[in-house]
Structures are given as C-alpha cells and as structure tokens.
C-alpha cells in the first residue's frame with residue numbers, strides 16, 4: 030500500500046525526531062488585497078480573524094506594515110509576541126505529543142509584505158529560539174521580491190525554510206471571482222522563481238469548490254502546482270464563514286458549496302496524481318466554532334478524515 034507523505038512522516042524521516050509547526054500571528058501584518066494596494070476587502074472567503082485566533086485584531090487597525098514604508102513601530106512588540114506565542118504552543122505540543130523540535134509558521138496575512146529589514150529581524154529571531162529548526166512563511170505570489178527570495182535561499186543553507194503560497198486556482202476567471210488580486214501569470218512566474226531559480230521548498234495551498242469550478246479544473250490546478258515543482262500541498266474545501274463577501278453570496282443563493290462526496294472524490298483523484306515525495310500537509314477543513322456558515326460538514330475534521338482515509342484505502346493509499 031502506498032503511504033501519503035504526511036508532514037509527520039516527512040519531518041520524522043528528515044530529522045529523525047518529532048517536529049511540529051507552530052503557527053504565529055503578528056500584529057501589524059496585513060495583505061495587499063486588503064490594504065488597497067491591489068484591492069480592498071480581500072479574497073471573498075477571507076475573514077482573517079476566524080483563521081487566526083491568536084490575532085489581536087482590534088489593535089492591528091492602528092498600523093500596517095508595507096514593503097515601501099521602512100518604519101515599524103511594532104517591531105519590539107512583534108518580537109515579544111513571537112516569543113510568547115511560540116513558547117505557549119510549544120509547551121502544549123511537548124506535553125500532548127512529546128514534540129521535540131519546531132518549525133515556526135508565519136501564518137496570518139501576508140508574511141513577506143513588509144520591509145526586508147523587518148523580515149530579517151523577525152525570521153532570524155524566530156530561528157534563534159530554542160528548539161526551532163526552521164521557518165514556514167505564508168504569503169502571496171504578488172508579495173515577494175527576488176531580494177527576499179535570495180535572502181531566504183541563504184537562510185535555507187542552514188535551516189529548514191519553506192515558502193507557502195496561496196495558489197487556490199489556476200483559472201483567471203476564478204481568481205477574478207474570488208477577488209484574488211493577481212492572475213495566473215503571476216502565480217506561474219513566482220512559483221517558477223521560488224521552486225526552480227531559488228530552489229526553495231515550496232508549499233501550494235489549493236481550494237476545491239471555488240465558484241463555478243469543475244472537478245477537471247480543480248485537478249488541473251493540482252497538476253500546475255506539481256509541474257512548477259512544489260514540494261508540498263495543502264488542500265481544503267471552500268467553506269463559508271460569517272462576515273465575508275462569500276457569506277453574502279451564500280445567503281443570496283449565489284454560491285453553492287461543494288458537497289462532501291464531491292470533495293472527497295476530487296481529493297482522492299488529486300492524491301493519486303501526487304508523486305510520493307511530495308508532502309501533503311492538509312486535506313480537510315475544520316472550523317469548530319460558530320463562524321462557520323456552510324457547508325456544515327466542514328465543522329468536523331475528524332469525520333472528514335475518517336471518510337477520506339476510507340476512500341483512499343480503496344485506491345490502496347494509506348494516509
């Protein structure tokens with residue numbers, strides 16, 4: 030039976046010990062799709078606070094980082110926040126799972142969308158924390174420069190460095206519908222630079238069930254990411270949370286979420302296509318709070334994983 034290279038298996042094979050990712054949300058970061066640089070309002074499904082319980086949302090209205098603005102009045106606070114969030118989650122993971130080493134995951138908003146001087150201080154401080162073996166940096170393909178890629182390449186000589194891009198779809202009409210703020214040409218160019226030119230470990234985030242997408246389109250998006258050389262995938266179904274543009278569409282009957290059956294069928298077909306050396310970091314959604322509007326099956330990650338594992342077994346794949 031073929032084994033999916035889950036994150037747990039990947040880190041264990043690479044480091045010989047248990048390695049866990051610790052998500053961090055720092056005050057001051059925003060996104061060019063929210064601050065007006067490329068759009069306002071963000072992707073139609075984005076209500077970032079619902080994805081990032083650590084985020085101190087109200088305070089972050091005071092100041093936003095921007096790559097062309099050198100000042101960062103929050104740097105000292107960000108460093109304290111980084112260390113505090115790391116230590117808190119580390120203690121939980123050590124107690125619960127016996128975790129030994131950690132990757133700090135800059136998760137919320139666009140974590141290369143700041144002056145490089147700020148990024149250097151944050152990344153290098155993160156790497157200096159006890160038991161940290163690397164970084165994973167969540168960002169957008171329109172918000173990273175070659176200077177930053179070159180800097181990350183240097184860091185990757187001594188540390189485990191990953192860049193995570195929201196790819197979502199490779200269809201311009203879909204990217205427009207979800208107000209993504211960039212096109213597929215940008216995706217292709219930056220994925221190529223990151224994976225091939227700078228040879229950085231790259232993870233692509235993909236969403237199944239985007240408005241009007243067929244199964245064939247979703248699978249083509251997976252194929253595109255693999256062909257560009259990504260070494261990891263995160264896939265999840267599109268779900269609707271309250272206080273988003275998508276919630277308005279859903280409430281007006283303009284958006285119908287993907288069914289659990291269709292999602293799992295598409296996911297299994299996608300995972301059959303994925304080479305065994307590509308790490309799969311996520312295949313489900315799990316919104317366990319009252320922000321979830323639809324589909325309600327996205328509220329229970331364990332049920333989804335049980336069904337996904339059963340479906341994969343039929344293809345002789347072990348998750």
Ligand code: SF4
Nearest residue numbers: 060062071072075138
């Ligand atoms: S790129 Fe991320 S943070 Fe920015 S609007 Fe889209 S989902 Fe929200």
